[in-house]
Amino acid sequence: MQKLNSSDEISILEHDLDELKKSNIIVDDYYNTSTILRTRLERLLKERELRRSLKSYNEDVHSNGAIDSNIVDAQIITSKTETLPTEEELVNGVAANKVVRNGCERQDRRHSKQRLLVVANRLPVSAVRKGEACWQLEVSVGGLVSALLGITEFETRWVGWAGVNVPDEIGRKSLTESLAAKRCIPVFLDEDLVHLYYNGYCNNILWPLFHYLGLPHEDWLATICSFQSQFDAYKKANQMFADVVKEHYQEGDIVWCHDYHLMFLPKCLKEQNSNIKVGWFLHTPFPSSEIHRTMPSRSELLTAVLAADLVGFHTYDYARHFVSACTRILGLEGTPDGVEDQGRLTRVAAFPIGIDSDRFLRALQLPQVKNYIKEFEERFGGRKVMLGVDRLDMIKGIPQKLLAFEKFLEENPNWHDKVVLLQIAVPTRTDVPEYQKLTCQVHEIVGRINGRFGTLTTVPIHHLDRSLDFHALCALYAITDVALVTSLRDGMNLVSYEFVACQASKKGVLILSEFAGAAQSLGAGAILVNPWNVTEVAAAISYALNMPPDEREKRHNHNFMHVTTHTSQAWAETFVSELNDTVVEAQLRTTQIPPVLQTEHAHDRYLRSNNRLLILGFNATLTEPVNAPDKRVDQFKDRELKLHPELEEPLKRLCNDPKTTVVVLSGSHRSVLDKNFDDYNIWLAAEHGVFLRTANKKWIQNLPENIHMDWVESVKHVFEYFTERTPRSYFELRETSLVWNYKYADIEFGRLQAKDMLQHLWTGPISNASVEVVQGGRSVEVRANGVTKGAAISGILGQIIHDKDMKTPIDYVLCVGHFLPKDEDICTFFEPELPSAPTPTQSSIGSPTNGFSSSHSEERTRTKKHSVSTSFDSDNGWSISGGNVTMDSTNKGSSVLDLQGDNYFSCAVGRKQSTARYSLGSSADVVALLKKLAAD
Numbered sequence: 001m002q003k004l005n006s007s008d009e010i011s012i013l014e015h016d017l018d019e020l021k022k023s024n025i026i027v028d029d030y031y032n033t034s035t036i037l038r039t040r041l042e043r044l045l046k047e048r049e050l051r052r053s054l055k056s057y058n059e060d061v062h063s064n065g066a067i068d069s070n071i072v073d074a075q076i077i078t079s080k081t082e083t084l085p086t087e088e089e090l091v092n093g094v095a096a097n098k099v100v101r102n103g104c105e106r107q108d109r110r111h112s113k114q115r116l117l118v119v120a121n122r123l124p125v126s127a128v129r130k131g132e133a134c135w136q137l138e139v140s141v142g143g144l145v146s147a148l149l150g151i152t153e154f155e156t157r158w159v160g161w162a163g164v165n166v167p168d169e170i171g172r173k174s175l176t177e178s179l180a181a182k183r184c185i186p187v188f189l190d191e192d193l194v195h196l197y198y199n200g201y202c203n204n205i206l207w208p209l210f211h212y213l214g215l216p217h218e219d220w221l222a223t224i225c226s227f228q229s230q231f232d233a234y235k236k237a238n239q240m241f242a243d244v245v246k247e248h249y250q251e252g253d254i255v256w257c258h259d260y261h262l263m264f265l266p267k268c269l270k271e272q273n274s275n276i277k278v279g280w281f282l283h284t285p286f287p288s289s290e291i292h293r294t295m296p297s298r299s300e301l302l303t304a305v306l307a308a309d310l311v312g313f314h315t316y317d318y319a320r321h322f323v324s325a326c327t328r329i330l331g332l333e334g335t336p337d338g339v340e341d342q343g344r345l346t347r348v349a350a351f352p353i354g355i356d357s358d359r360f361l362r363a364l365q366l367p368q369v370k371n372y373i374k375e376f377e378e379r380f381g382g383r384k385v386m387l388g389v390d391r392l393d394m395i396k397g398i399p400q401k402l403l404a405f406e407k408f409l410e411e412n413p414n415w416h417d418k419v420v421l422l423q424i425a426v427p428t429r430t431d432v433p434e435y436q437k438l439t440c441q442v443h444e445i446v447g448r449i450n451g452r453f454g455t456l457t458t459v460p461i462h463h464l465d466r467s468l469d470f471h472a473l474c475a476l477y478a479i480t481d482v483a484l485v486t487s488l489r490d491g492m493n494l495v496s497y498e499f500v501a502c503q504a505s506k507k508g509v510l511i512l513s514e515f516a517g518a519a520q521s522l523g524a525g526a527i528l529v530n531p532w533n534v535t536e537v538a539a540a541i542s543y544a545l546n547m548p549p550d551e552r553e554k555r556h557n558h559n560f561m562h563v564t565t566h567t568s569q570a571w572a573e574t575f576v577s578e579l580n581d582t583v584v585e586a587q588l589r590t591t592q593i594p595p596v597l598q599t600e601h602a603h604d605r606y607l608r609s610n611n612r613l614l615i616l617g618f619n620a621t622l623t624e625p626v627n628a629p630d631k632r633v634d635q636f637k638d639r640e641l642k643l644h645p646e647l648e649e650p651l652k653r654l655c656n657d658p659k660t661t662v663v664v665l666s667g668s669h670r671s672v673l674d675k676n677f678d679d680y681n682i683w684l685a686a687e688h689g690v691f692l693r694t695a696n697k698k699w700i701q702n703l704p705e706n707i708h709m710d711w712v713e714s715v716k717h718v719f720e721y722f723t724e725r726t727p728r729s730y731f732e733l734r735e736t737s738l739v740w741n742y743k744y745a746d747i748e749f750g751r752l753q754a755k756d757m758l759q760h761l762w763t764g765p766i767s768n769a770s771v772e773v774v775q776g777g778r779s780v781e782v783r784a785n786g787v788t789k790g791a792a793i794s795g796i797l798g799q800i801i802h803d804k805d806m807k808t809p810i811d812y813v814l815c816v817g818h819f820l821p822k823d824e825d826i827c828t829f830f831e832p833e834l835p836s837a838p839t840p841t842q843s844s845i846g847s848p849t850n851g852f853s854s855s856h857s858e859e860r861t862r863t864k865k866h867s868v869s870t871s872f873d874s875d876n877g878w879s880i881s882g883g884n885v886t887m888d889s890t891n892k893g894s895s896v897l898d899l900q901g902d903n904y905f906s907c908a909v910g911r912k913q914s915t916a917r918y919s920l921g922s923s924a925d926v927v928a929l930l931k932k933l934a935a936d
């Protein structure tokens with residue numbers, strides 16, 4: 001099998017384009033137009049269009065037999081055993097389907113299908129041991145398997161648990177071989193692990209919580225006590241899945257992880273190999289963040305899922321809940337595209353699943369199915385048939401359905417012998433006590449209703465505790481008048497889709513719970529009900545049974561159209577193509593993110609230089625991080641900014657090094673800096689450099705004195721108003737600015753409030769004042785016009801050079817900070833090719849003193865010297881401006897800065913996108929860096 005990597009894919013695209021052009025198929029010149037495709041959507045649409053053209057081109061070529069090819073094996077899992085109910089249908093059906101869709105489908109080496117590793121807890125077949133090395137494989141029941149069986153576009157391998165304990169080597173080997181024939185790869189989990197991982201953590205904790213059912217009531221104490229061991233088993237099982245994937249992974253494969261059983265898998269896979277393309281799809285609902293918050297492992301689970309490149313859900317609501325949980329619980333940023341963490345985006349989107357509708361349509365033509373239809377019609381002749389098909393699971397609302405049917409019978413005696421409810425309740429998770437209890441409960445209700453409304457010859461409910469073979473199921477769907485789906489919560493519910501697919505002639509009615517994901521796609525044609533409202537469901541049954549044919553037809557047609565166009569094939573194709581796009585996009589994004597600072601390199605250069613300048617931010621640079629995931633903050637204590645305790649020693653050493661000048665340049669008030677750095681031999685610049693504390697510990701004003709502050713009162717009113725209405729937000733009144741901070745507030749609410757506040761500020765009383773409104777990650781700041789760190793640095797530098805009486809150029813600059821974009825002008829200030837724009841102070845350059853004078857340095861172009869001039873102004877003190885400078889007659893030939901290109905390290909801390917040359921993740925990394933520099 002040919003493997004594809006990105007460059008292969010590109011060259012294939014190029015090759016394909018050539019062929020398309022040769023064959024007179026008109027396609028825009030992708031490479032020319034791509035240069036002007038500015039938005040993501042534009043680019044994706046273009047790529048889709050291209051893919052489609054290629055696909056239809058391939059289909060044409062293949063059906064014309066133009067390319068030498070071999071017939072591809074059916075991708076679908078089929079069983080050789082007689083017990084498999086769908087064998088004939090799958091073998092014939094899939095093959096037929098391929099012929100219909102692709103002409104004669106062949107394998108072209110260049111256009112080989114993309115390899116897809118589908119990893120799900122359950123394999124599409126479950127194994128039953130028939131002898132030491134003899135296995136019978138049966139198709140597993142459940143929507144996940146049904147949907148994934150429909151995927152034929154990819155070269156698919158399944159990795160999963162075979163649903164059986166195989167302790168011996170002979171058994172494992174023989175089962176592995178049997179499964180290999182079906183392109184399945186087993187993960188062997190022993191009984192104890194299955195008990196803790198599958199029965200315990202998956203089905204006793206995650207499943208009920210994700211379906212809003214709360215923890216099982218009777219044994220909730222035991223559940224809480226065993227939580228940790230179950231969670232450990234869950235992680236262990238996930239790692240075992242990852243290990244099996246690793247064995248079978250080939251470069252370029254897509255790994256598609258499925259469902260709540262495998263939330264840790266994306267993390268395990270990325271730890272093994274960060275280049276694997278990983279998608280994760282949840283088949284259940286993702287609950288409101290308020291539910292997810294109650295889980296002891298809430299953060300770990302979310303973080304593990306976020307390791308995936310693409311995360312998918314059935315509905316937009318579930319996706320929104322997930323993003324909300326990530327912002328509220330992990331404090332990450334939710335964007336329209338997904339969740340961002342340090343510049344890395346995990347894309348989150350809705351991909352509603354579908355069914356392989358052709359498979360059902362074809363099945364209805366099979367003689368076996370026709371026989372079943374005849375048999376059922378004779379059996380239930382004269383009565384309307386209502387149908388329920390569910391796994392016997394509490395989420396399916398089977399007791400509620402039965403009670404609603406009972407109420408209908410109570411209220412409609414005329415229907416007693418004219419309607420029958422067939423309820424197929426497939427046993428599931430039978431080792432979990434809650435499921436055992438549910439079985440008893442359902443039996444009891446069925447018995448009671450049949451006792452109450454049955455006659456000697458008929459009963460109103462036929463209840464089966466077993467699964468049906470596929471043909472029987474199709475026949476049942478086809479003869480049904482009203483399907484009743486009353487899930488209390490359901491990720492999607494494919495039974496409703498299958499019913500619609502089989503109703504082309506009967507056009508029966510679907511009653512569908514509004515809590516099933518399917519309600520969002522089939523809601524227009526179905527009668528939507530709240531399954532908890534038994535009266536409403538009973539009324540819906542009556543309405544459905546009495547519905548006039550034209551209304552039935554309209555409703556059915558609407559849903560039939562949806563089911564036959566939104567198929568499982570389309571679902572898988574869309575997911576995989578989004579995953580491919582996401583990975584390409586992520587690569588594009590990372591090129592805009594500065595690389596991580598190599599501390600070794602910065603250190604090495606530091607050692608080789610003689611006159612170093614370290615410019616350090618304070619907040620989130622030299623302080624302890626406050627919003628580590630799940631860390632409970634004491635907002636009053638943590639609000640006070642404190643120097644990271646591990647920095648005290650190294651920072652003192654750096655400050656006392658005669659070859660090093662250290663400046664802390666912060667937005668904070670002078671008192672905050674004084675308090676933290678009182679006994680350091682350090683330069684302090686407060687309020688973004690408006691105030692400067694010189695070496696002799698005196699504060700001077702660095703930026704012009706004539707800063708107008710007449711706007712403060714009005715802004716203060718606005719800030720007070722929002723602080724009162726936003727719990728845990730606060731504001732700081734500084735000398736030249738005001739900052740409203742919502743980092744401890746609910747993030748989403750904080751953001752909404754900030755938007756509202758900005759509106760007020762922009763349009764309100766200060767709209768004409770000489771101020772700037774600066775938006776931070778979790779703050780809004782109003783400061784005087786022209787105040788930025790970049791504007792302040794020239795004055796600071798001039799003052800330092802003057803006070804220290806520097807005679808040699810600064811040959812090393814490290815500028816590290818969690819600066820707002822507005823303040824990143826400080827990074828560009830030192831760039832050799834990008835002298836900063838003139839600042840208010842720079843406009844007042846006086847005659848240079850102190851040994852520096854303006855002149856031209858020819859070396860600039862050769863060595864990329866940083867050329868900056870100093871000046872003194874009687875009003876504003878020292879300033880330095882960009883330009884070409886050398887020292888005066890006493891120091892001819894030298895620049896103020898001589899960074900040799902490489903000796904400049906601007907570094908953004910905890911920022912995703914930045915104009916800085918490098919980045920560091922957090923203040924912890926800054927601590928490590930400064931410790932290293934101080935060690936020598």
Ligand SMILES: O=P(O)(O)OC[C@H]1O[C@H](O[C@H]2O[C@H](CO)[C@@H](O)[C@H](O)[C@H]2O)[C@H](O)[C@@H](O)[C@@H]1O
Nearest residue numbers: 122142143144259283284353490491492493494
């Ligand atoms: O494997 P089991 O524990 O026996 O459970 C069967 C499957 O149940 C769940 O199905 C879900 O997936 C369907 C397709 O997306 C969806 O329509 C339905 O609403 C879900 O409940 C479960 O999520 C699967 O993992 C199980 O295999």
Ligand SMILES: O=c1ccn([C@@H]2O[C@H](COP(=O)(O)OP(=O)(O)O)[C@@H](O)[C@H]2O)c(=O)[nH]1
Nearest residue numbers: 141142143144146391426467468493494495
């Ligand atoms: O006797 C049965 C009953 C049901 N199913 C299949 O089980 C799946 C149920 O999927 P659904 O999404 O409705 O719910 P889930 O069981 O996955 O929660 C459907 O594809 C049904 O065709 C089956 O194969 N045999």
